[in-house]
Amino acid sequence: MSLQEIFATRAGRMKASEIRELLKLLDQPDIISFAGGIPDPALFPKAAFQEAFADVLNGPLAGQALQYSTSEGHKPLRDWLATHMQAIGIPATPDNILITSGSQQALDYLGKLFLSPGDTALVGWPTYLGALGAFNAYEPRYDKLDPLSNRSGADYCAAAQAAGGSAKFAYLSVDFANPTGATVSRAARERVIDLAEEMDIAVIEDAAYQALRFDGEVIPPILALEAARRGGDIEECRTIYCGSFSKTLSPGLRVGWVCAAMPVIRQLVLMKQAADLHSATLNQIAITQVAETHFDAHIETIRTAYRARRDVMLDALAAHMPEGVSWTRPEGGMFIWVTLPDSLDGADLLARSLESERVAFVPGHAFFADGSGRNTLRLSYATSDEARISEGIKRLGNLIGKALDS
Amino acid sequence: MSLQEIFATRAGRMKASEIRELLKLLDQPDIISFAGGIPDPALFPKAAFQEAFADVLNGPLAGQALQYSTSEGHKPLRDWLATHMQAIGIPATPDNILITSGSQQALDYLGKLFLSPGDTALVGWPTYLGALGAFNAYEPRYDKLDPLSNRSGADYCAAAQAAGGSAKFAYLSVDFANPTGATVSRAARERVIDLAEEMDIAVIEDAAYQALRFDGEVIPPILALEAARRGGDIEECRTIYCGSFSKTLSPGLRVGWVCAAMPVIRQLVLMKQAADLHSATLNQIAITQVAETHFDAHIETIRTAYRARRDVMLDALAAHMPEGVSWTRPEGGMFIWVTLPDSLDGADLLARSLESERVAFVPGHAFFADGSGRNTLRLSYATSDEARISEGIKRLGNLIGKALDS
Numbered sequence A, B: 001m002s003l004q005e006i007f008a009t010r011a012g013r014m015k016a017s018e019i020r021e022l023l024k025l026l027d028q029p030d031i032i033s034f035a036g037g038i039p040d041p042a043l044f045p046k047a048a049f050q051e052a053f054a055d056v057l058n059g060p061l062a063g064q065a066l067q068y069s070t071s072e073g074h075k076p077l078r079d080w081l082a083t084h085m086q087a088i089g090i091p092a093t094p095d096n097i098l099i100t101s102g103s104q105q106a107l108d109y110l111g112k113l114f115l116s117p118g119d120t121a122l123v124g125w126p127t128y129l130g131a132l133g134a135f136n137a138y139e140p141r142y143d144k145l146d147p148l149s150n151r152s153g154a155d156y157c158a159a160a161q162a163a164g165g166s167a168k169f170a171y172l173s174v175d176f177a178n179p180t181g182a183t184v185s186r187a188a189r190e191r192v193i194d195l196a197e198e199m200d201i202a203v204i205e206d207a208a209y210q211a212l213r214f215d216g217e218v219i220p221p222i223l224a225l226e227a228a229r230r231g232g233d234i235e236e237c238r239t240i241y242c243g244s245f246s247k248t249l250s251p252g253l254r255v256g257w258v259c260a261a262m263p264v265i266r267q268l269v270l271m272k273q274a275a276d277l278h279s280a281t282l283n284q285i286a287i288t289q290v291a292e293t294h295f296d297a298h299i300e301t302i303r304t305a306y307r308a309r310r311d312v313m314l315d316a317l318a319a320h321m322p323e324g325v326s327w328t329r330p331e332g333g334m335f336i337w338v339t340l341p342d343s344l345d346g347a348d349l350l351a352r353s354l355e356s357e358r359v360a361f362v363p364g365h366a367f368f369a370d371g372s373g374r375n376t377l378r379l380s381y382a383t384s385d386e387a388r389i390s391e392g393i394k395r396l397g398n399l400i401g402k403a404l405d406s
Helices: A005-007 A011-026 A046-058 A064-065 A075-087 A102-114 A129-136 A153-162 A186-199 A223-227 A262-276 A281-320 A346-357 A386-405 B003-008 B011-027 B045-056 B075-087 B102-113 B129-134 B153-162 B184-200 B222-229 B264-274 B281-320 B345-355 B386-405
Strands: A097-100 A122-123 A143-144 A167-173 A202-206 A240-242 A256-259 A335-339 A376-380 B097-100 B120-123 B140-143 B167-173 B202-206 B239-244 B256-259 B335-339 B376-380
Touching: A005 B167, A005 B264, A011 B075, A046 A064, A046 A281, A046 B045, A064 A075, A064 A281, A064 B045, A075 A256, A075 A281, A097 A102, A097 B335, A102 A129, A102 A167, A102 A240, A102 A262, A102 B264, A122 A153, A122 B184, A129 A167, A129 B376, A143 A281, A143 B386, A153 A167, A153 B376, A167 A186, A186 A202, A186 A223, A202 A223, A202 B256, A202 B345, A223 A240, A223 A346, A256 A262, A256 B129, A262 B003, A262 B129, A281 B386, A346 A376, A346 B256, A376 B102, B045 B239, B045 B281, B075 B097, B075 B202, B075 B256, B097 B102, B097 B264, B102 B129, B102 B167, B102 B239, B102 B256, B102 B281, B120 B129, B120 B153, B129 B167, B140 B153, B153 B167, B167 B184, B184 B202, B184 B222, B256 B264, B264 B386, B281 B386, B345 B376, B345 B386
Parallel strands: A122 A143, A122 A167, A167 A202, A202 A240, B120 B140, B120 B167, B167 B202, B202 B239
Antiparallel strands: A097 A256, A240 A256, A335 A376, B097 B256, B239 B256, B335 B376
């Protein structure tokens, strides 16, 4: 971009101010908001962080915590994460881990690492908006990843080449994904590995919600399934796992991680060194202590709270939604995805809902790389109490009923 | 890049392991190291951070501090920084400020914003290695920015166009720069504005060391000089100021900022939103408290300590360096730049110095975009006590004397 173009464009301002207006609106106490994509701050392990930051800043690591550190991240945190990865079936060592500033940064770096303008990224339809935002900077083309369809790797490759680039990776949010709440089945995970092998491309596994399973059968991460195929050798794996503490301990500390074969990690370390040197040292040391002492118990607390809210929202949807409306039944995470009859538009409904019902949600079309999905909504149950969830869904159901009748 | 290329390359490993070996070597207590580019951890305001983190995590902002926040950064911190900018002559409002994860991240984003492969970045010769590292990701060509030479803006533009791209910005580290310790004169700053105007390009002003002036006359930042030309209107300015708390309060928290006209800030906010959402909320809130309560007094403490170390190093250089060796006399910051007679090579000298004298420094050629400068060294006086500075320079002077005699 040139300085002249920057001074000429006003797009940035309009978008930011629109978002700010919307947030201001949602901040009013009489709005019941299912719009947020954020965890409930009442569930942060505040006492554990108070203790950890005090311990670090008053202890022998204080000087180190305030100093520059290595780009790959704090070794004891990478040790803890390697053990955590092993517990979910991924044979990782600390050298397979890079600490990032949230998993958003991992997605940005992976876009930067793999994509040249015109290359193809295979993504779900819909998919995580932040992933599209991160990848967009590198000007890819998107193709719809549909592992259980009849399309072969050669079909995807031919389409990518016809568009003037190469297919570079398949990106999937695997468990209780943002925005749909859906989980990728074991068969689809295995098929993604087959496709990636056929195409000789990477798989980016976004596991931001992985630890938040409430019920149902645990499905191993794609990286675990691939490692099992390779005799337990992660160094032979093409899958790149992106994890985060944002949905479990705290998003405000900006600590996430990438787990992958060492050649990939080494490239990302060089990239991180050039881009921001390293993630905050103090935060990495403090979160290590919180993870070591509180992770498992805290996960149980969050799961219990979110499970109850999901159950209330599912019950309310069953009670109040008119015929023709369907929704997902997530086994974890924060989101339920609603599909309206084709005649309704999520953005129109939001405007009417804010005006007459004071209920907020996110229209679903934003999550589609091709701008489709106008008749869908994303609802989050993470930040509302159970009474407000019931009331909000009741109001929304009535509004949709009226909209269908008119 | 493709997955195959990543798995094929071993360059990442070699570089990282080499650096690790060097760091391991420098970690030995009998080495006197002038190699670091880092502040003295004994000078971090540890007590102020203990108090600030405890206050934030035990106070009403705890939930906010652990939560997601806005990409532009914590408003009270942007307020404090706007006032800080005004105090050094820059008519900024909080809307002219973006919080970044260190100024390294600002350099990465500015490279991403401006540079396409083959474009030209005008940089000093030598210049900050981290800036080259950040810009390199966007594959620019470099041209030597020499504001007081006879080259006109048209000359620079013609060279850039002949190389198949456009000149996009001039980058300068202005005060007591890493690696030379040199300060860009007022005349050169004014001339850079003239050149940038003639070429209609941006100026990136790296002010990482700006607050660390020990003596000499304060020279206004380029952005202040440009704003003065524009009747005090920062919105008419092409200069982008990059600041950091890394050299004043703590690098481990990763808090820096960009100060520029709003259209530039808005583009960078969108970029940050896509790349890592925002810098750590907790760190921004805590550093606001430390800045509000301790910044001025703490700067005095650091300046006093570093000034004494610089004086000792300058005295020792005068006492022990053989004829034909010259060095800079920095008015602040952390570095002295030594130029050896042409017959000597800094990298060879380092190998010999580590072996026989146990003194470390950084060979200067790494800081030249064109790989020249083989007869230069960077010395940091920031992390050694005065006795070790005297002893180390004495040993180094002896070694250089011997090398010149042989």
